[in-house]
Amino acid sequence: MTTPLDRPRYDRATLRPGIVHFGVGGFHRAHQAAVLDELMNIGLAHDWAVCGVGVLPGDARMRDVLIAQDHRYTLLLKYPDGTRRAREIAAIVDYLYAPDAPDAVIELLADPGVRIVSLTVTEGGYYINPTTGDFDDSDPLVRHDRQPGAVPRTAFGLIVAGLVRRRARGVPPFTVLSCDNIPGNGNVTRRMMAAFASGIDPELGRWIAGAVAFPNSMVDRITPVTTDADREQIAAEFGVADAWPVVAEPFLQWVIEDDFPLGRPPLERAAGVRLVDDVEPYEQMKLRLLNCSHQGLCYLGHLLGYRYAHEAAQDPLIVDLLARYMREEATPTLHAVPGVDLPAYQETLLSRFANPHIRDTIARLCADSSDRISNWLVPVIRDQLAAGRSIRRSAAIVASWARYAAGMDEQGRPIDVVDRRRDSVMEYAAAARTDPVAFLKQSDVFGDLAVDERFVAAYRWALDSLHRDGARATLAALADS
Secondary structure, X not given: OEOOOEOOOOXXXXXXXXXXXXXXXXXXXXXXXXXXXXXXXXXXXXXXXXXXXXXXXXXXXXXXXHHHOOOOEEEEEEOOOOOEEEEXXXXXXXXXXXXXXXXXXXXXXXXXXXXXXXXXXXXXXXXXXXXXXXXXXXXXXXXXXXXXXXXXXXXXXXXXXXXXXXXXXXXXXXXXXXXXXXOXXXXXXXXXHHHHHHOXXXXXXXXXXXXXXXXXXXXXXXXXXXXXXXXXXXXXXXXXXXXXXXXXXXXXXXXXXXXXXXXXXXXXXXXXXXXXXXXHHHHHHHHHHHHHHHHHHHHXXXXXXXXXXXXXXXXXXXXXXXXXXXXXXXXXXXXXXXXOOHHHHHHHHHHHHOOOOOOOEHHHHHOOHHHHHHHHHHHHHHHHHHHOOOOHHHHXXXXXHHHHXXXXXXXXXXXXXXXXXXXXXXXXXXXXXXXXXXXXXXXXXXXXXXXOHHHHHHHHHHHHHHHHOOHHHHHHHHHHO
């Protein structure tokens, strides 16, 4: 069922930018901008409109699309029962492409009306050393931005330059709000940005660490990559020619630490948003239940021949693996989550994964596994091992990644492994043919798990089974155990 297109019920002439957002992609437009649009529709947050900023070469296309569409776009929500609801979002009022006019971006950041600077720049935009967790200053753009008089080329460089200009003018610092899928994203952003700034001036780094607010946040909404079919569907059903619409599931959860010295929109008035003192319980819930389950679904799903998440999530053996992983291994590692019924949340996840209309790809879920497994699943394994509890299904998920990373599926077709450490990951996976524990020797991913006898035993069983008997037989054996 298709409902009529929802259009903004507010006068855009009344909007004033209060938020600058770096990394305007599908995820930002499906959650933060959509939440602000919802508030604006009920007469709130008119001084909290968004000015987007692009930094990367690929952002030039977003600039062109948004300018051509007066910064409006369509958000299409696809419900499990087939209902489709489209909204025109108009909360973004401007977009600056930093390579075109970096000083204009810095001047915008120095504007007293800008009180929040938010980011969805992916983990790579924070320059985190994957081994130490410290700031990685080896990036050539970072080195460029730290040179005296350099014109900034990175989001960090621009944000720091904006803070410097505000301080010189006696304007209080804005709040920096990370919306990226990083544990403790506010704390991480504070450490990384202060370290970046310290390379310019140590006193500046100390000032940023102490004077700027970096609230933690957690965002949850499945947002697949927009396809030509999505554009065609929106044009046919809603009469909208949108060059870059956004498709998402109806579910939205946004949990934010309430730390905004210069104020914030009344976000708690929007559906699915919660302001809290401590984000960590919600964050751990999402990472260890949703994100880790996506890893359990994607590698095995690909090996079974599925290419969309909903196909794999409708396979009874994968459902059994995910349900038991969540119940027996992830949930015991979680603290109580205020206001959340964890068993009900797990059921909701399985339903969300199986939504046939979202068409989230297995390939998207398999990408960047080095970062995802190390940050999401390895902490579950460590907690379970320390408590003497089951790690059988977690070990099987790790083994399925190793089998997938070998680069060939069960039909002999090549697998396109997408990972920042692709060559290294595939070398370790290939070595596992003669040394079954070789894959676990990636210490920057697994730490010392390669010498934990209980984990290694469970992992070796799963990897041997996957190579010898295949994914379906391995899943069946897990279901029987």
